[in-house]
Amino acid sequence: MTRRSALRAPPSSRPRRRSASPRTHPRSPSRPSRSPASAGSANAQNIHPCLSHPRTENTVSNAVNATAATFKDEINEPDKVVLVDFWAAWCGPCRQVAPVLDQLAGEHDNLKIVKVDVDAEQQLAMEYGITSIPAMKVFKGGEQVTEFVGARPKAVIEKELAAFL
Numbered sequence: 001m002t003r004r005s006a007l008r009a010p011p012s013s014r015p016r017r018r019s020a021s022p023r024t025h026p027r028s029p030s031r032p033s034r035s036p037a038s039a040g041s042a043n044a045q046n047i048h049p050c051l052s053h054p055r056t057e058n059t060v061s062n063a064v065n066a067t068a069a070t071f072k073d074e075i076n077e078p079d080k081v082v083l084v085d086f087w088a089a090w091c092g093p094c095r096q097v098a099p100v101l102d103q104l105a106g107e108h109d110n111l112k113i114v115k116v117d118v119d120a121e122q123q124l125a126m127e128y129g130i131t132s133i134p135a136m137k138v139f140k141g142g143e144q145v146t147e148f149v150g151a152r153p154k155a156v157i158e159k160e161l162a163a164f165l
Helices: 003-007 040-044 071-075 092-107 122-127 154-161
Strands: 081-087 111-117 135-140 143-149
Touching (some): 071 111, 092 111, 143 154
Antiparallel strands (some): 081 135, 135 143
């Protein structure tokens, strides 16, 4: 037994500390709750407020969502460069790069953005060898010309697409 523990009283004989006001858990019923009208769109949809982002919420995307049935038709654009973004809803970097791709599509008339959800289209992801997301493949005239993996800044993506735009 150490000297310090020998001097302490047993837990049952020590007086309990009490705070001036009772502490409650943040989710306890005694805490006033916000009404759904004042809670904002994130809370009204039962989404954690940290997951909704004010700059990306309610934005219109220029991207086309492709499925296995429509993929070949979407990439066969004779006069456009098609950037296919293989992504997933749970992927943070995928959500970061999405607004950048929308900006690029708005700035370049000959660029088309096609998005493929790898969770919904697993066969298509396997066919194109997707092992990590976000993965972007660039097609011109229906043929793949380049690919890159990972979230990148807008300037880097533009630099990689410059040869094809």
